[in-house]
Amino acid sequence: xxxxxxxxxxxxxxxxxxxxxxxxxxxxxxxxxxxxxxxxxxxxxxxxxxxxxxxxxxxxxxxxxxxxxxxxxxxxxxxxxxxxxxxxxxxxxxxxxxxxxxxxxxxxxxxxxxxxxxxxxxxxxxxxxxxxxxxxxxxxxxxxxxxxxxxxxxxxxxxxxxxxxxxxxxxxxxxxxxxxxxxxxxxxxxxxxxxxxxxxxxxxxxxxxxxxxxxxxxxxxxxxxxxxxxxxxxxxxxxxxxxxxxxxxxxxxxxxxxxxxxxxxxxxxxxxxxxxxxxxxxxxxxxxxxxxxxxxxxxxxxxxxxxxxxxxxxx
Amino acid sequence: xxxxxxxxxxxxxxxxxxxxxxxxxxxxxxxxxxxxxxxxxxxxxxxxxxxxxxxxxxxxxxxxxxxxxxxxxxxxxxxxxxxxxxxxxxxxxxxxxxxxxxxxxxxxxxxxxxxxxxxxxxxxxxxxxxxxxxxxxxxxxxxxxxxxxxxxxxxxxxxxxxxxxxxxxxxxxxxxxxxxxxxxxxxxxxxxxxxxxxxxxxxxxxxxxxxxxxxxxxxxxxxxxxxxxxxxxxxxxxxxxxxxxxxxxxxxxxxxxxxxxxxxxxxxxxxxxxxxxxxxxxxxxxx
Numbered sequence: 039x040x041x042x043x044x045x046x047x048x049x050x051x052x053x054x055x056x057x058x059x060x061x062x063x064x065x066x067x068x069x070x071x072x073x074x075x076x077x078x079x080x081x082x083x084x085x086x087x088x089x090x091x092x093x094x095x096x097x098x099x100x101x102x103x104x105x106x107x108x109x110x111x112x113x114x115x116x117x118x119x120x121x122x123x124x125x126x127x128x129x130x131x132x133x134x135x136x137x138x139x140x141x142x143x144x145x146x147x148x149x150x151x152x153x154x155x156x157x158x159x160x161x162x163x164x165x166x167x168x169x170x171x172x173x174x175x176x177x178x179x180x181x182x183x184x185x186x187x188x189x190x191x192x193x194x195x196x197x198x199x200x201x202x203x204x205x206x207x208x209x210x211x212x213x214x215x216x217x218x219x220x221x222x223x224x225x226x227x228x229x230x231x232x233x234x235x236x237x238x239x240x241x242x243x244x245x246x247x248x249x250x251x252x253x254x255x256x257x258x259x260x261x262x263x264x265x266x267x268x269x270x271x272x273x274x275x276x277x278x279x280x281x282x283x284x285x286x287x288x289x290x291x292x293x294x295x296x297x298x299x300x301x302x303x304x305x306x307x308x309x310x311x312x313x314x315x316x317x318x319x320x321x322x323x324x325x326x327x328x329x330x331x332x333x334x335x336x337x338x339x340x341x342x343x344x345x346x347x348x349x350x351x352x353x
Numbered sequence: 354x355x356x357x358x359x360x361x362x363x364x365x366x367x368x369x370x371x372x373x374x375x376x377x378x379x380x381x382x383x384x385x386x387x388x389x390x391x392x393x394x395x396x397x398x399x400x401x402x403x404x405x406x407x408x409x410x411x412x413x414x415x416x417x418x419x420x421x422x423x424x425x426x427x428x429x430x431x432x433x434x435x436x437x438x439x440x441x442x443x444x445x446x447x448x449x450x451x452x453x454x455x456x457x458x459x460x461x462x463x464x465x466x467x468x469x470x471x472x473x474x475x476x477x478x479x480x481x482x483x484x485x486x487x488x489x490x491x492x493x494x495x496x497x498x499x500x501x502x503x504x505x506x507x508x509x510x511x512x513x514x515x516x517x518x519x520x521x522x523x524x525x526x527x528x529x530x531x532x533x534x535x536x537x538x539x540x541x542x543x544x545x546x547x548x549x550x551x552x553x554x555x556x557x558x559x560x561x562x563x564x565x566x567x568x569x570x571x572x573x574x575x576x577x578x579x580x581x582x583x584x585x586x587x588x589x590x591x592x593x594x595x596x597x598x599x600x601x602x603x604x605x606x607x608x609x610x611x612x613x614x615x616x617x618x619x620x621x622x623x624x625x626x627x628x629x630x631x632x633x634x635x636x637x638x639x640x
Binding site for chain 1: 440
């Protein structure tokens with residue numbers, strides 16, 4: 039188990055339990071009562087911590103190293119997932135995965151950011167930061183889904199589109215912009231689920247849909263709290279403040295009408311009960327798809343454009 | 354007299370304090386450093402004889418592009434709102450008030466309609482001096498309304514971009530303007546109406562990753578900085594210096610992302626040719 043800094047009281051209690059158990063083994067004494075009492079303390083300590091999470095702590099949870107990523111969820115909720123590769127123009131981006139599969143017998147196209155789970159695979163996945171070919175691969179899959187009349191489900195989890203030299207040369211801006219206009223016009227249902235980090239254009243590039251859902255401990259913003267701090271406060275030290283100011287949590291986004299639903303996570307975060315999280319996600323995909331499938335392609339596109347046209351706060 | 358003289362502009366120079374267009378009798382070109390009579394700079398549409406394009410605002414573009422300088426401004430009633438009560442080193446609402454007072458502008462975009470070479474056109478033009486030309490809800494809504502106006506009048510849309518990207522103080526709302534403007538441009542596209550994007554210095558971030566890159570024709574002024582990530586961020590990521598001319602118009606046209614680079618002194622004539630190509634033959638005759 040990996041504990042975040044704000045979970046320190048919980049981590050300490052777990053450590054005490056471990057020490058007790060070592061002692062019990064060595065000296066052959068019964069410590070079950072003490073363990074039980076410590077476990078109760080863990081429960082109440084966690085409950086308190088998780089009932090008053092700050093925005094920055096949610097950001098930390100969204101980046102928890104044990105948090106499940108796209109391919110994990112696809113493995114759990116999908117029958118016969120077949121991964122597909124390449125943008126047919128330049129290469130195959132590893133930070134965005136795509137492929138078709140079935141949920142309870144129904145075929146759909148899945149697209150998602152993918153992060154790695156250890157040092158090597160994190161590098162391989164470029165830390166979930168796509169290059170233009172990732173967005174172009176995503177678009178290719180969406181057009182295929184449209185051709186064969188299959189819904190599209192996107193999983194969003196990125197610290198941002200990759201800000202590299204090559205990415206610029208190959209038109210990062212154009213790739214994202216193209217996805218936005220094409221997704222707004224796609225004649226099949228699109229469901230987007232933010233499962234981790236929703237950083238700016240890199241997230242939105244596969245994030246425009248008929249329904250946008252956010253898991254409880256995720257964030258969505260025009261800029262990461264760290265970068266925002268560095269630009270507006272001219273220092274890296276104001277990330278907590280920046281997170282508060284950006285109002286970037288699922289609850290905030292739902293309040294602004296920017297996302298349609300908050301998907302509840304297991305009590306101590308998606309990573310503590312990933313299987314349960316996967317089942318919740320599956321249930322929600324089915325629920326929203328059922329509603330969207332009553333609409334004609336024309337109605338779908340019209341409603342989607344209407345939905346995005348109405349977002350804005352001005353006097 | 355100071356001991357040390359700053360050679361390069363520091364990143365701490367406040368954007369709004371930078372002078373963008375010359376005033377007074379003489380103007381010193383920021384590029385070639387030569388002093389030229391302001392009158393001459395103005396006569397050449399704010400382009401120095403060395404080719405440097407001053408960062409001009411919407412009013413000057415409208416004067417330059419519309420026949421006889423005649424146009425009608427639209428949607429000027431739209432005003433930014435501090436919906437998040439955002440405060441960094443300064444409260445957003447105070448920043449808005451101060452910027453409005455200082456610039457005489459309401460937000461970072463103005464929309465106007467009129468004729469260019471006899472053909473009807475709607476022009477949406479950004480103003481960099483309004484919080485770095487940042488795109489917030491007002492910019493998004495003005496573009497949405499400009500598209501509706503084009504659909505109603507069946508005329509062409511020109512968006513002139515000059516922006517550092519999305520406006521951080523409107524957080525997710527400004528991010529969503531990328532989706533909003535793209536969705537509206539999709540409607541314009543489906544209606545078969547022309548959309549020209551002109552990118553000027555600079556066009557980066559959420560603006561380049563939405564409407565600026567989506568023109569039927571993507572045009573740019575010479576030597577404009579155009580990209581998704583800013584040069585500083587890229588430098589920090591790759592930890593080495595960027596090649597000369599990286600992310601400039603001349604670089605982008607080589608990489609295949611621009612149709613044409615147009616010198617501002619020839620902008621109107623050039624634009625007229627694009628419009629002539631895009632419009633049905635009848636449209637000029639009926640005006």
